Amino acid sequence: MAVNLKQLAELLGLSQTTVSRALNGYPEVNAETRQRVLQAVRETGYRPNRAAQRLATGKAYSIGMVMPIAPGIDSDVHFGEFLAGLAEEAVKHDFHFVLNPSAPEDEEVTFRRLAASGNVDALFLAYMRANDPRIAMLKSLSIPFVVHGRSIGESRDYPFLDIDNTSAFYDATRLLIQLGHQRIALINGPEYLAFSIRRKKGMLRALAEHGLSLDEALVQHSLMTDEHGYRSMQPFLQHAQPPTAVLCSSTVLALGAVRAINQAGLKIGEDISLIAHDDVLPMLKPENFSIPLTTTRSSLRAAGARIATRLIGGILKRGDYPEQELWRAELIVRASTGPAPQK
Structure with missing residues (x-):
């Protein structure tokens, strides 16, 4: 049976406050103590009470995303691979997803509702378009976000990860x-x-x-x-x-x-x-x-993991990540390319 916070603290010989602060990434908890706490969590199967944690920290420990539902998009294997990378990193920090499906014409309303709900600490945006109006909309909300990709024809004063x-x-x-x-x-x-x-x-x-x-x-x-x-x-x-x-x-x-x-x-x-x-x-x-x-x-999976790292790092006030990243794709030559055939 999984232990509660009090039992975990007694097991470690620490106060409940110290254990809670270690789990929530407070900087005053030293690295050795944090590692002890995390190891005990893995061994005991402890899971924090989300409601209590939210009251104590004001954080939902969730990342929000809007999934556009339109022909071909909802079954896109590329988006699935990106989400797999995002999920792998989120699991490491016991973060959740709040995934809201939306018709393309309702995306802005869905994003605003998600940001106002208090159920997410940050948002991410994908499927970037030229002159994408969603950038200005996200910048108007009081919630952190990261864009996967870049718009075209807009100023680039927003956080993104893209490939060149x-x-x-x-x-x-x-x-x-x-x-x-x-x-x-x-x-x-x-x-x-x-x-x-x-x-x-x-x-x-x-x-x-x-x-x-x-x-x-x-x-x-x-x-x-x-x-x-x-x-x-x-x-x-x-x-x-x-x-x-x-x-x-x-x-x-x-x-x-x-x-x-x-x-x-x-x-x-x-x-x-x-x-x-x-x-x-x-x-x-x-x-x-x-x-x-x-x-x-x-790698799309690597991009998903990196965006999760940046979002979670920002929420927990850990790490110092660049606001904008442009990854160079690697050209790998194999047998499918050869000299142009002679006429």
Whole structure:
């Protein structure tokens, strides 16, 4: 049977106040005592009384998020992987989630209600768009928040964690150009999302530097599923001047693109090259494709864990974290890229 606070304090030979302060991260409790308390918590299965803890500290020990419910979003494996990282870090600190589903048109109301409820100590925001109005709305609330991604066309005076999507697809496109490719296709995420806009921007920049342009007939924006990857790739291959290379915004999209390429009887890495962005999804490793994929890599799970660390650190007044972080994606060359085929 799990012990209560009084029993835990007696077991450790400490006062209940000291144990409570150790669990709540008060700086006057030294590191050795805090570690003793945490070890005893693990061994005894102690769980704090949330109601009493909230009265004592004014904290809910919860992170709030609004999950937009729309076709394709509620079953997005990418969002699930991000939440897994967030959850792994939250569990370490005995933090909870308050997850509010919301129709896109009701998001602002849902965020305001969540912030005013007192049930969360901080919020996080995802699925960033160009000129995203939710940034100003969150800044108007008296609650900490961190954004996963960045808006476009807004001042950047808000806390965020993002990957450098522009540089990632610039580097990927430049590699293809160095291999002799000139007709390069793009299978991207939804057109209104900021990461999609930046990835296309990076591609366009690399092409322009080499006097090349992007044929808009070779661009598709869609939800990031394997079926959409398949449907996007098929018309590219049937084009009068098909591409010799393709960039995919996800390994999930690439899974469908590879299926279309194989059905067309083409050899990846020889007849057509392919580069995908790898979010490090555990069930879809690029090295396990029939032809290992060249990728730009940045872990969504790691991003989720980092945002949880920043939010929880801010709530508990622990650590000193940067307000804004821009992670560089790693370009990993494998067998799916090769020289452009000779005419």
